[in-house]
Amino acid sequence: MKAIKVGLLGIGTVGSGTFNVLRRNQAEIRGRAGRGIEIAMVADLNTERAREIVGDAAVVVSDARAVIANPEIDIVVELIGGYGIAKTLVMEAIAAGKHVVTANKALLAVHGTEIFAAASAKGVIVAFEAAVAGGIPIIKALREGLTANRIEWIAGIINGTTNFILSEMRSKGLDFGVVLKEAQRLGYAEADPTFDIEGVDAAHKATIMSAIAFGIPVQFDKAHVEGITQLQAADIKYAEQLGYRIKLLGLTRRRENGIELRVHPTLVPANRLIANVEGAMNAVVVQGDAVGTTLYYGKGAGSEPTASAVIADLVDITRLHTADPDHRVPHLAFQPDAMNDTPILPMEQVLTSFYLRLIVADEAGVLSRITTILAEHDISIDAVLQRESAEGEKQTDLIILTHETVEGRMNKALAQMQALPTVLAPIVRLRKEELA
């Protein structure tokens, strides 16, 4: 059978990996897909660099629309990134009746509803395994492997750049800026690395997983997004003394009154597997009612690991594109008429436990005033640590771990504690999850 023809839009880090892996493993991939998969056309603004990568194997153009307009092309792979031109091109490819593969989590987390609706109306597939946790087949696992389960929660280290930064800062005592530059050099970071360090990229991915797990639309605007730029070395150290590691987690959890969707630095017990995921590696824990806990670990970024997921989608489409669209796996795991509108909970209603660090005056009665405020708000204390403060002799660092409570309640307690004259600096508040 004739090879299926693919057009690549963008041949940067992921695009070049896709081209190289497809060429290297073409015989095996053909054996699995049932026919060859050929990148016949490549569009990139940098045509010179694109030609260096593909040689004579594909036509290189600078105008992505020329790929979409080519009737020979069956599948368009969007690897440009961002919400701008990438969105226009994906919508145009769908309108032209092409199947689409994309690694663009930003685009799907924000415009997924519109894109999936357009694809369904046109009877084409939009595949996006590379968009969440790169090479880890987590979309496949959530949509197919775990399809029997009522998913309870998902917690993931889903941004390699920030995990790399946190690991290097903790183990080598390196500076934030130095480690960020290295992550950029290694090709992990987004074009705009603020998306990584401010938690936006992880929130894009958590948003997509949340939709698939709970059958709700993608709603990035409802996600709580907090990155690692405010994280202080002292808290990494104290967390360790208390038996925890700090990880930037993407969390989504079913509660009685709605769904939690949040990204923030999180204390995780040091003996959990996920707490020991280091460097740019990703890991996702999924809790299902039947299967229990499952863990998915691997490379979430980089040229060939991400290409691995892009090509898996190409193989899926090659096998499935002649199937009746009603018999394909739905984009968000649930059939469009089986989706629900369970609300995403505001952060005030989220249930979590906390790590607090207060710099307090080293005098009698301070601790009891603070514990009284917590007790008045019905917040129960799990552990307390008192340490000499780096700030000076008359001050002390007071670290408190709490049991689970509603975030809104903690906010009220924090405001009262902050107002005490013996609390000498802004209180550090981090969230803690046992993930059991």
Ligand SMILES: NC(=O)c1ccc[n+]([C@@H]2O[C@H](COP(=O)([O-])OP(=O)(O)OC[C@H]3O[C@@H](n4cnc5c(N)ncnc54)[C@H](O)[C@@H]3O)[C@@H](O)[C@H]2O)c1
């Ligand atoms: N790098 C990773 O590890 C990784 C992992 C998972 C997902 N992703 C996602 O994959 C996508 C691509 O990321 P990347 O790291 O390969 O980016 P990149 O910057 O390395 O590559 C993007 C390419 O697109 C080209 N381009 C830009 N505008 C264009 C246009 N209008 N027409 C044609 N070409 C254009 C650029 O010249 C560049 O070669 C992004 O959505 C990113 O979020 C990346």
Ligand SMILES: N[C@@H](CCO)C(=O)O
């Ligand atoms: N910038 C992302 C790339 C993979 O999506 C990361 O660091 O994980």
Ligand code: NA
């Ligand atoms: Na993936």
